[in-house]
Amino acid sequence: MKWFSLLLQAGLSQAAIRFACSQVSIQRLDPLVEPGQIPSAHVHQIVGGNAFNATMTGDIGEQASCTTCTYSEDFSNYWTAVMYFRHENGSYKRVPQYANAQLGYEGRDDPSIKGGMTVYYTQKDFWNNGLNETRITAFPPGFRMTVGNPGTKSISGPGAQPGLGYTCLQTILTRGNETRDFPKEPCPAGIMAIHHFPACWDGKNVDSPDHQSHMFDNTIGAFREAPPCPESHPVRVPQVAYETMWDTTVFKDMWPKDGSQPFVWSFMDSKGYGTHADYLFGWKGDSLQRVMDDNCFFHGCGSPGKQGILKTQTVEEMNKCSVKDMIEEDTEGWLDELPGYPMG
Ligand SMILES: *[C@@H]1O[C@H](CO)[C@@H](O)[C@H](O)[C@H]1NC(C)=O
Ligand SMILES: *[C@@H]1O[C@H](CO)[C@@H](O)[C@H](O)[C@H]1NC(C)=O
Ligand SMILES: *[C@@H]1O[C@H](CO)[C@@H](O)[C@H](O)[C@H]1NC(C)=O
Ligand SMILES: *[C@@H]1O[C@H](CO)[C@@H](O)[C@H](O)[C@H]1NC(C)=O
Numbered sequence: 001m002k003w004f005s006l007l008l009q010a011g012l013s014q015a016a017i018r019f020a021c022s023q024v025s026i027q028r029l030d031p032l033v034e035p036g037q038i039p040s041a042h043v044h045q046i047v048g049g050n051a052f053n054a055t056m057t058g059d060i061g062e063q064a065s066c067t068t069c070t071y072s073e074d075f076s077n078y079w080t081a082v083m084y085f086r087h088e089n090g091s092y093k094r095v096p097q098y099a100n101a102q103l104g105y106e107g108r109d110d111p112s113i114k115g116g117m118t119v120y121y122t123q124k125d126f127w128n129n130g131l132n133e134t135r136i137t138a139f140p141p142g143f144r145m146t147v148g149n150p151g152t153k154s155i156s157g158p159g160a161q162p163g164l165g166y167t168c169l170q171t172i173l174t175r176g177n178e179t180r181d182f183p184k185e186p187c188p189a190g191i192m193a194i195h196h197f198p199a200c201w202d203g204k205n206v207d208s209p210d211h212q213s214h215m216f217d218n219t220i221g222a223f224r225e226a227p228p229c230p231e232s233h234p235v236r237v238p239q240v241a242y243e244t245m246w247d248t249t250v251f252k253d254m255w256p257k258d259g260s261q262p263f264v265w266s267f268m269d270s271k272g273y274g275t276h277a278d279y280l281f282g283w284k285g286d287s288l289q290r291v292m293d294d295n296c297f298f299h300g301c302g303s304p305g306k307q308g309i310l311k312t313q314t315v316e317e318m319n320k321c322s323v324k325d326m327i328e329e330d331t332e333g334w335l336d337e338l339p340g341y342p343m344g
Contacts, residue, residue, distance in 0.1 A: 018298045043094075264338070
């Protein structure tokens with residue numbers, strides 16, 4: 001379904017941002033769940049600001065000096081696990097990522113965006129920001145959260161939220177038909193992993209021991225309007241969502257002869273139920289609140305190289321920002337084992 005082009009024609013929407021962040025790092029660090037631990041349990045792919053490190057405290061918007069995101073005041077970090085291909089012979093290779101559709105200058109496609117993710121901050125739903133109904137409060141400095149749980153082993157278990165899933169891409173623009181586990185057949189344009197974060201905050205805590213209970217998840221998935229926030233978590237914050245385009249097509253000639261699906265998350269999950277994502281707020285000053293209070297929409301808020309209400313940078317500048325590897329290990333090429341999972 002080509003929802004995105006339909007949407008642009010309809011021109012109904014207000015104040016939602018959708019933008020690219022190219023890859024800033026791929027390594028075993030997790031400042032949110034395993035602060036200070038070098039290396040962390042499994043490999044992550046990270047986008048956003050260059051303040052990313054084993055430990056991150058304070059106002060990240062004041063600490064980073066560059067970002068891989070289109071919006072140059074967004075020094076947040078966004079990350080997920082990494083998808084690997086498991087060859088029949090037992091070796092693993094990282095699945096490359098590619099840039100989503102309509103993320104370039106004025107919303108054109110730009111395949112020169114280096115891997116990474118698409119990030120959304122929406123308001124009421126995909127179509128409407130609910131302006132003058134509920135004011136959306138931007139996150140405060142230090143704010144962080146996770147969604148999903150690598151320990152989720154079945155589809156009905158805790159953490160099996162409707163905001164988490166996969167789309168088997170027939171083309172770059174396929175939407176709908178989300179599944180809660182990895183697609184079972186080869187997907188002609190790869191696999192899109194989808195993570196919608198909760199959007200109701202307790203209004204007090206920038207984090208919580210499980211990194212989730214300061215938030216309430218009323219997301220019903222697919223960018224549809226969520227029910228109101230409960231009294232326990234009354235503050236409506238932006239609905240943050242990630243889309244990650246995994247180019248599984250490079251392995252199409254190596255599909256296992258027994259027909260089993262060969263993709264596995266870096267935490268050794270071949271079903272995909274344990275999909276999860278991490279968010280660490282780092283917008284500079286009031287930049288996120290400023291755009292949430294506006295009625296711009298997607299690339300109308302600014303696109304790579306074209307200013308809007310938000311300051312932007314070019315794709316070349318985005319791709320230049322990086323974080324150095326702090327762990328000496330291979331995450332690329334053919335590997336005998338998944339990093340952190342000796343002979344798993
Ligand atoms: C990461 O943290 C370490 C220890 O606090 C520090 O020495 C190092 O400079 C930091 N690296 C970056 C890239 O900020
Ligand atoms: C598995 O196959 C890949 C692709 O042909 C190859 O590069 C790799 O070395 C093989 N691994 C083993 C253990 O034979
Ligand atoms: C929404 O609020 C803004 C700012 O107060 C005001 O300018 C605008 O007219 C309002 N829009 C509607 C549809 O009520
Ligand atoms: C969902 O999958 C079914 C069965 O494969 C297909 O007929 C339908 O067109 C798909 N819907 C969308 C929105 O892609």
